[in-house]
Amino acid sequence: MINLKNITKVFDISDKKLTALDNVSLHIPQGQICGVIGASGAGKSTLIRCVNLLEQPTSGSVIIDGKDLTQLSDAQLMHERRKIGMIFQHFNLLSSRTVFGNIALPLELENTPKDEIQKRVTELLKLVGLSEKSAVYPANLSGGQKQRVAIARALASDPKVLLCDEATSALDPATTQSILKLLKEINRTLGITILLITHEMEVVKRICDTVAVIDHGQLVEQGSVSDIFSNPKTELAQEFISSTFHYNLPEEYLEKMSDTPRSAKSTPIIKFEFTGRSVDAPLLSQASRRFDVSLNILISQIDYAGGIKFGFTIAELEGDEDAITQAKIYLMENNVRVEVLGYVG
Numbered sequence: 001m002i003n004l005k006n007i008t009k010v011f012d013i014s015d016k017k018l019t020a021l022d023n024v025s026l027h028i029p030q031g032q033i034c035g036v037i038g039a040s041g042a043g044k045s046t047l048i049r050c051v052n053l054l055e056q057p058t059s060g061s062v063i064i065d066g067k068d069l070t071q072l073s074d075a076q077l078m079h080e081r082r083k084i085g086m087i088f089q090h091f092n093l094l095s096s097r098t099v100f101g102n103i104a105l106p107l108e109l110e111n112t113p114k115d116e117i118q119k120r121v122t123e124l125l126k127l128v129g130l131s132e133k134s135a136v137y138p139a140n141l142s143g144g145q146k147q148r149v150a151i152a153r154a155l156a157s158d159p160k161v162l163l164c165d166e167a168t169s170a171l172d173p174a175t176t177q178s179i180l181k182l183l184k185e186i187n188r189t190l191g192i193t194i195l196l197i198t199h200e201m202e203v204v205k206r207i208c209d210t211v212a213v214i215d216h217g218q219l220v221e222q223g224s225v226s227d228i229f230s231n232p233k234t235e236l237a238q239e240f241i242s243s244t245f246h247y248n249l250p251e252e253y254l255e256k257m258s259d260t261p262r263s264a265k266s267t268p269i270i271k272f273e274f275t276g277r278s279v280d281a282p283l284l285s286q287a288s289r290r291f292d293v294s295l296n297i298l299i300s301q302i303d304y305a306g307g308i309k310f311g312f313t314i315a316e317l318e319g320d321e322d323a324i325t326q327a328k329i330y331l332m333e334n335n336v337r338v339e340v341l342g343y344v345g
């Protein structure tokens with residue numbers, strides 16, 4: 001449904017050239033949700049803006065529903081853009097129009113008859129759970145409600161594709177969950193293909209089927225969510241996965257911890273991260289037995305993404321220094337990511 005082929009975007013800034021997208025290719029089949037994740041400045045917004053040609057790629061093709069948008073006349077492009085809805089981080093609602101008026105706008109621009117507008121907007125309000133708010137102005141809505149209005153407006157022209165530009169980044173965690181749930185519902189019930197950009201792996205984990213990691217304008221890794229979570233190939237993908245874990249070490253450990261061992265008796269506090277390839281094997285107990293190292297587990301978490309189990313354990317390791325080193329090597333050889341957080345004692 002969405003097929004980006006070798007997209008490059010170069011911005012001319014005074015006498016310098018900045019390559020914001022470098023030969024990006026991405027295919028999203030009909031009905032799938034794809035997340036593009038990257039750090040600030042990686043090129044996410046430029047990429048999503050190239051999909052509806054708000055930004056003209058310097059080279060490459062943007063094929064939506066079989067048509068290459070870069071080859072169309074302005075009139076043809078306007079027609080094809082109706083197949084593409086978009087929502088934004090800051091909702092972009094018209095403050096002078098009510099909820100009804102905002103959702104009705106794209107239909108009015110298409111000269112849809114009034115009774116049809118009434119019917120369609122009523123349906124959309126029901127879909128996004130805002131039937132009671134039809135006559136309310138955006139200023140009197142919560143962030144989550146505003147995004148629901150924006151979603152309804154994006155769906156008004158019955159698009160085949162929905163682009164989401166950091167759609168939950170301005171929302172609190174609970175509201176984020178409810179908006180992601182709504183997007184998933186829309187994807188399932190209406191079969192709409194969704195491309196979303198985000199800097200949060202949490203969003204990818206919750207609703208995406210596939211994910212692409214963007215870094216300095218290049219897609220450095222892409223695949224199904226289960227593939228990436230079970231076998232991240234780049235350090236960047238691994239970092240995004242790690243960022244979905246939230247933990248606090250006990251205060252008593254933080255107070256005692258130092259970056260380097262204070263004495264020969266110091267013991268390391270180590271974070272072991274497991275992905276789909278390592279999480280089911282009893283690797284920690286194997287390492288403990290094999291190298292005679294004892295583990296005092298402080299925190300452990302397991303989560304799921306795309307049907308894949310992944311997680312981490314933070315433990316204090318006691319034993320001979322060589323034995324600890326060998327245990328660490330053994331775990332790393334078995335696809336466990338090992339990070340020394342500090343030392344105690």
Ligand SMILES: Nc1ncnc2c1ncn2[C@@H]1O[C@H](COP(=O)(O)OP(=O)(O)OP(=O)(O)O)[C@@H](O)[C@H]1O
Nearest residue numbers: 011013018020038039040041042043044045046047
């Ligand atoms: N209109 C523009 N003119 C010149 N440079 C631009 C323009 N838009 C984006 N850039 C540059 O292109 C690069 C990618 O920017 P982009 O906004 O796509 O990144 P991003 O991943 O969306 O970042 P963020 O998450 O901070 O919004 C940045 O270096 C940015 O400064």
